[in-house]
Amino acid sequence: MSAIWYECKVKYRKTDETGGQKVLTEPYLVDAVSYTEAEKRINEEMAAYISEEFKITNIKVANYAEIHPFENADRWFKSKVSLIAYDEESGKERKSNMYMLVQANDVREAYDNTIHVMKNTMGEYSIPAISESPIMDVFPYFSGEEEETEMLERFNALKASKPAKPDAEIVDHMEFETAEEE
Structure with a gap:
């Protein structure tokens, strides 16, 4: 999610x-x-x-695809990352841009942190722009171990708001199994 x-x-x-x-x-x-x-x-x-x-x-x-905090950094930088894909039909290079918010102390460190975040990316990419963001602070929903518990609570809340399953479940196209028959 x-x-x-x-x-x-x-x-x-x-x-x-x-x-x-x-x-x-x-x-x-x-x-x-x-x-x-x-x-x-x-x-x-x-x-x-x-x-x-x-x-x-x-x-x-x-419009941030990802947020990446780093320790010992006090400012936020907006990194524009262009993902590069090749269209085999036309033979042209296609770029799709995404923006990341990366924590750093200066532009150079923001660039290095962006490279660090992107190191496991399989495809090609470029970083055409990095600028200091006016964002003062970021408040994530959860951090660390709380993530799984929080996601489960959100999922259960969504599930509870949906209508319950019917009493019968379709077993085959022509057969029905009801709760009473079990």
Whole structure:
């Protein structure tokens, strides 16, 4: 199950080093299954960091195929990766682009981290662009061992919302086996 990332812009008042206050609007990423859940999650996450009032000014689906955090890095970079495939019929090279969010300290490290992430890729690719992202922080749905439990809970919640199976199951085209016959 691939993650859907939502970019949420949060507006709040921040006190600087001199004691003055200024209003900032900063983008954050959250992993969620809907806009409603993204709003709920960003409210929960920001309440832990911002003691004053804040406002969510925008929520949109982010176009990141993958998010890759790295330790000892403090900024996020958007890496454009072009996957290269050859169309045998036309004999032409086709490129499909995807965007990754990679954590690093500078552009060079972002490039190296992107290469590291792509090292097991079977096909050819190129990295035509890397730029610093305005994203302040990323809030994944889960991390590490929690992933399987969380995915199972999400699956069970979806399964519970679907109608139950009928009492009879089709065994063959012409035969039915009901729960009573078992």
